[in-house]
Amino acid sequence: xxxxxxxxxxxxxxxxxxxxxxxxxxxxxxxxxxxxxxxxxxxxxxxxxxxxxxxxxxxxxxxxxxxxxxxxxxxxxxxxxxxxxxxxxxxxxxxxxxxxxxxxxxxxxxxxxxxxxxxxxxxxxxxxxxxxxxxxxxxxxxxxxxxxxxxxxxxxxxxxxxxxxxxxxxxxxxxxxxxxxxxxxxxxxxxxxxxxxxxxxxxxxxxxxxxxxxxxxxxxxxxxxxxxxxxxxxxxxxxxxxxxxxxxxxxxxxxxxxxxxxxxxxxxxxxxxxxxxxxxxxxxxxxxxxxxxxxxxxxxxxxxxxxxxxxxxxxxxxxxxxxxxxxxxxxxxxxxxxxxxxxxxxxxxxxxxxxxxxxxxxxxxxxxxxxxxxxxxxxxxxxxxxxxxxxxxxxxxxxxxxxxxxxxxxxxxxxxxxxx
Numbered sequence: 169x170x171x172x173x174x175x176x177x178x179x180x181x182x183x184x185x186x187x188x189x190x191x192x193x194x195x196x197x198x199x200x201x202x203x204x205x206x207x208x209x210x211x212x213x214x215x216x217x218x219x220x221x222x223x224x225x226x227x228x229x230x231x232x233x234x235x236x237x238x239x240x241x242x243x244x245x246x247x248x249x250x251x252x253x254x255x256x257x258x259x260x261x262x263x264x265x266x267x268x269x270x271x272x273x274x275x276x277x278x279x280x281x282x283x284x285x286x287x288x289x290x291x292x293x294x295x296x297x298x299x300x301x302x303x304x305x306x307x308x309x310x311x312x313x314x315x316x317x318x319x320x321x322x323x324x325x326x327x328x329x330x331x332x333x334x335x336x337x338x339x340x341x342x343x344x345x346x347x348x349x350x351x352x353x354x355x356x357x358x359x360x361x362x363x364x365x366x367x368x369x370x371x372x373x374x375x376x377x378x379x380x381x382x383x384x385x386x387x388x389x390x391x392x393x394x395x396x397x398x399x400x401x402x403x404x405x406x407x408x409x410x411x412x413x414x415x416x417x418x419x420x421x422x423x424x425x426x427x428x429x430x431x432x433x434x435x436x437x438x439x440x441x442x443x444x445x446x447x448x449x450x451x452x453x454x455x456x457x458x459x460x461x462x463x464x465x466x467x468x469x470x471x472x473x474x475x476x477x478x479x480x481x482x483x484x485x486x487x488x489x490x491x492x493x494x495x496x497x498x499x500x501x502x503x504x505x506x507x508x509x510x511x512x513x514x515x516x517x518x519x520x521x522x523x524x525x526x527x528x529x530x531x532x533x534x535x536x537x538x539x540x541x542x543x544x545x546x547x548x549x550x551x552x553x554x555x556x557x558x559x560x561x562x563x564x565x566x567x568x569x570x571x572x573x574x575x576x577x578x579x580x581x582x583x584x585x586x587x588x
Contacts, residue, residue, distance in 0.1 A: 181528070182319050191329050193370040197310070199333035199340075200366025204280060204359045205303050206334065207341025209237075209546070210444070212355050213296065214428055219352075220289045227558045230429055234551030236293040237425075240300040241547025245540060247304040249396055252536025255309050256529065257384050263376025264532070265309040265316065272306025273367050275299075277360040284356030300547065306367070308539055312532040313374070315522045321467055323519035328463030331514030335452035335459075335507065342448055346441050385529070395533060398526055405524040405584045406534070412580035413517060413541035416480045419574030420510050421549030422566055423487045423502075426557070434563040435496055443496065450500055451507040458511030463519070471588045472520040473581050475512055480578035482509030484571045491567035509574075523587050 217236065218229045251268055258264045279299035286292045311330075318326045345355045400407030427447065431440040458479070466475050486505035489498055521538045525531060556566045 182317050184319065185322050186318055186326065190373070191326060193373050194313075194326065195329040195333055197367045197370040198330050199337050200363040201276075201303065201307060201310075202334040202337030203341040203366075204276060204337075204363040205300075206338045207345065207359050208280070208283075208296070208299075208356070209425065210338060210428065210448070211342050211345055211441070212352060213292075216286075216292060216352055217289070220287055220292060227554065230426065230550070230554040230557065232289065234548075234554035236289075236296055237547045237549070238551040239293055240297045241544045243297045243301045244304045244543045244547055247301045248308050248539045248543065249533055249536040250392065251305045252308045252312065252532035252534070252539075253387055253392055253395065253530070254532075255312060256532040257379070257387055259379050259381050259384050261378055263374075264379050265313050266371060266374055266376045268309035269306045269367070269371055269374075272302045272304070272309065273364060273371070274302070275305060276302030277363050278302075280356050280360040280363070284353040284360075300543075304539070304543060307543075308532065308536045311518070311535045311539060313376075314518070315525065315528075315531040315535065316376075320519075320523060321470075323522055324463040324465075324467040324472075324516055325460075327518035328459040328461075328511075328515035330518065331459035331463070331511060332456040334514065335448075335455035335511070339445070339448045339452040342445050346445055395530070396537065398534070398537070403524070403526045405586045406526055408580050408584050409517070409521055409524050410538060410541055412476065412480070412577045413521070413538060414545060415573050415577030415580060416483065416513055416517075417542050417545040417577075418549065419480075419483055419487060419570045419572075419577060420506070421546045422553050422556075422570035422573065423483070423490065423506060425546065425549045426553045426563075426566065429557075430490075430499075430563050435494065435499070437496060447499060447503045450503040454504050454507030455511035455514075458508045459515045462512040463515030466516045466519065472516050472523070473584055473588060475516040476520060476581045477578045479509045479511075479513035479516065480574050480581070482506075483513070484574035484578065485509075487567045487571035487574060491564050491571065494563070520581075520584075520587055524584070 214233050217233045221229050221232050255264050255268045258267060260267050276299055279295050279302055283292065283295035283299060286295055314323060314326060341359055344350060344358060350358065398406055428440060428444050431437050431443050437443050462475060466472055482505050486502040486509065489502040521535065525534045553566050556569060557563060
């Protein structure tokens, strides 16, 4: 059974509020996505790389992990805007976005399943790149659905339910793997199955209005490449929003992607995997609260900028706590601050992004560019962080860089004029 949430035209601004059932299935889909992406990044992939490299110096393992993440980031640079542009032009009877959600889910799940059996470092890199490409494909289409079907005064709430499952996905994935003592193969297979099981109900429910063949625009290589450049002089609010998102996500990624290594080699805790689970639990609690309640409050007040500014600043403060108070207690406080700031940022900044798009007919492509600013920093941060740690001989410089990036991201939203 389908739920109708679209307006009469595929390109018009939606005005009908999406029902609770739509939001619940949308949130469940994102839970599967985040579990499948973040459990490998936070736990499975670092351990798999470490086992494959068997380094004499732990920094070698961090650098190798960073190189694999960087290669996946290059894939994201292409896949996000390309699949967004293609979905804008898709005339399938199943709609513009649904085919890409389905194809991306399949690629993501199969790649994770195959990744689980790899012990060669090159094969690990290849299948992780394939997995992240599937992630980019499906999330590019899913975020475009928000602009297609959710009215402006509901986007903070809906974006919050896209963001809150990120924290639940991390804690659920890490908890299942660590507490149940699941190995590499079972861990990857578990998250790949969960991905399909949680995305499928939304995919079946979603009514995605087809684009008439007469409305399809051609897509040449020249047109695609030129479309990647959105002149910030003509569309300054899009430019500032994009810059702010890049900076904040660099800060967040630098502050979180090497946490397991920080616990192992920085704080030298006795049980790093258990402590990572506790930190993730604290982070999760604050991300959920901030995503849902502050996203909804932003809708009610009709304000985005002040929320995004405060959220980015909170993340900057959390990173500086990690840099200058290197203890597990302070790390717990930083995890709470980071969750509060990032949860608010994820929901409200996503709503802000949908309100500064240059052209309705390019929603998928333009949001694909915005998604690059979220995924690529997460992909390149392990590499950048590894070189920072290697060059400085510790983690202080890493967290200082994270704090500076987040604070600059907060300042980037100040010049936005079209959204309050």
